[in-house]
Amino acid sequence: MDPLSADARVETDSSWFHVDGLAAVFAAVCADAVVRVRGDKHYEKTDVDANRSISYRVIRFIPPFVERASLLRIPGVGARMVRNVAGDMAELDPEDFYLLSGVEQGMRFSEWVRRDKIPDYADLTREEVDYRIDRCLDRELIERKTIQYEGYQLTFEGYDALALRTFSERETIDGVGSPLGFGKEGDVYEAQSFKPLALKYHREGYTNFREVNREREYTADRDHVSWLYTARKAAEREFEAMEALYPDVSVPRPVDHNRHAIVMDKFEGVELARAKLEPEQAIGVLDLVLRELVTAYDLGWIHADMSEHNVAVAESGITIFDWPQAVPVDHENAREFLERDVENLLRYFGRKYPHEVPRDADIEGIAAAIVDDSFTTIRAFGVE
Ligand SMILES: Nc1ncnc2c1ncn2[C@@H]1O[C@H](COP(=O)(O)OP(=O)(O)OP(=O)(O)O)[C@@H](O)[C@H]1O
Numbered sequence: 001m002d003p004l005s006a007d008a009r010v011e012t013d014s015s016w017f018h019v020d021g022l023a024a025v026f027a028a029v030c031a032d033a034v035v036r037v038r039g040d041k042h043y044e045k046t047d048v049d050a051n052r053s054i055s056y057r058v059i060r061f062i063p064p065f066v067e068r069a070s071l072l073r074i075p076g077v078g079a080r081m082v083r084n085v086a087g088d089m090a091e092l093d094p095e096d097f098y099l100l101s102g103v104e105q106g107m108r109f110s111e112w113v114r115r116d117k118i119p120d121y122a123d124l125t126r127e128e129v130d131y132r133i134d135r136c137l138d139r140e141l142i143e144r145k146t147i148q149y150e151g152y153q154l155t156f157e158g159y160d161a162l163a164l165r166t167f168s169e170r171e172t173i174d175g176v177g178s179p180l181g182f183g184k185e186g187d188v189y190e191a192q193s194f195k196p197l198a199l200k201y202h203r204e205g206y207t208n209f210r211e212v213n214r215e216r217e218y219t220a221d222r223d224h225v226s227w228l229y230t231a232r233k234a235a236e237r238e239f240e241a242m243e244a245l246y247p248d249v250s251v252p253r254p255v256d257h258n259r260h261a262i263v264m265d266k267f268e269g270v271e272l273a274r275a276k277l278e279p280e281q282a283i284g285v286l287d288l289v290l291r292e293l294v295t296a297y298d299l300g301w302i303h304a305d306m307s308e309h310n311v312a313v314a315e316s317g318i319t320i321f322d323w324p325q326a327v328p329v330d331h332e333n334a335r336e337f338l339e340r341d342v343e344n345l346l347r348y349f350g351r352k353y354p355h356e357v358p359r360d361a362d363i364e365g366i367a368a369a370i371v372d373d374s375f376t377t378i379r380a381f382g383v384e
């Protein structure tokens with residue numbers, strides 16, 4: 001069934017469209033569609049050729065109370081909910097992990113790893129590889145594609161399993177619990193240790209990058225940059241920034257990092273976007289967030305994706321999280337990123353608390369005060 005024929009309001013002026021509420025769930029399930037939900041945050045438009053073959057799968061279950069869903073069209077296969085592999089771990093043998101890390105190694109050189117190269121990469125006999133490939137295919141830890149040759153690729157589940165095994169070998173975590181949040185570019189789960197932790201798997205590059213790849217018609221393998229690399233780089237950057245900032249800036253304590261995954265302390269509170277502040281608290285909270293940005297700048301970093309979705313508010317204070325796109329203060333566009341961060345915050349507060357925070361605050365002046373470390377309160381910028 002074509003999701004467009006579902007009884008729902010659909011915008012078709014771009015390569016993706018929205019439908020509302022339950023209708024979206026229904027349309028998506030019928031169409032086996034890709035569905036992503038993100039409050040009022042929309043996905044970027046992409047120039048996907050409408051004639052391309054499109055396949056859909058449900059990647060997020062949408063509870064009926066969710067007001068709006070976005071249906072995102074993804075060409076080809078690839079975008080889908082990444083299953084929580086924690087439950088598979090006990091069933092996997094050490095040889096299954098050799099196979100997975102063999103495929104991982106091969107993916108440094110080509111997107112699809114030739115079957116006949118896997119025994120060397122995995123350090124397994126040909127017969128063992130045959131057996132392990134079947135087991136890993138069954139569990140969707142790898143996928144197969146026959147192009148000019150028979151090739152294999154890790155799925156995100158396979159990559160997750162490798163990271164999870166490393167964390168468990170290092171005794172970073174004892175187990176994985178329920179989901180804490182699914183963002184645009186990360187899946188976050190509760191993790192058990194002697195204290196509650198959060199495990200974040202980065203997903204950058206899995207969908208968007210594939211589209212970019214397709215558009216550029218990458219053919220030569222030397223040009224190949226895999227989603228593994230993109231996601232791993234994002235996790236490395238996030239961990240690096242958090243290590244630099246903790247504990248001076250209120251970020252979750254970074255605990256461990258492997259491949260595309262990071263482990264950090266679980267924070268208290270709710271996303272600012274969902275927090276119900278009393279109007280008279282609004283300025284105070286905005287000041288707290290901006291002062292964290294001052295300290296981060298002082299330590300050499302700009303968040304560069306600041307929004308009401310990346311700040312948690314609790315009785316005990318605020319936490320600023322989601323740092324993979326952080327840039328050093330000597331980045332050539334540093335000032336632009338900083339001003340955008342300030343602008344995003346002020347726009348949000350101005351919209352939600354219009355009597356407390358004016359919409360025309362001096363963004364550049366505030367950014368300048370962050371840079372020269374003179375910022376103390378938003379009240380110094382004409383805010384009553
Ligand atoms: N340390 C943590 N403790 C508790 N919950 C967390 C933690 N880190 C993330 N979360 C939850 O997971 C969600 C997604 O996390 P995060 O914003 O880091 O991922 P993202 O996919 O990069 O987000 P975005 O969509 O903003 O790019 C958060 O909104 C939050 O609810």
Ligand SMILES: [Mg+2]
Pocket residue numbers: 183184309310322
């Ligand atoms: Mg986020």
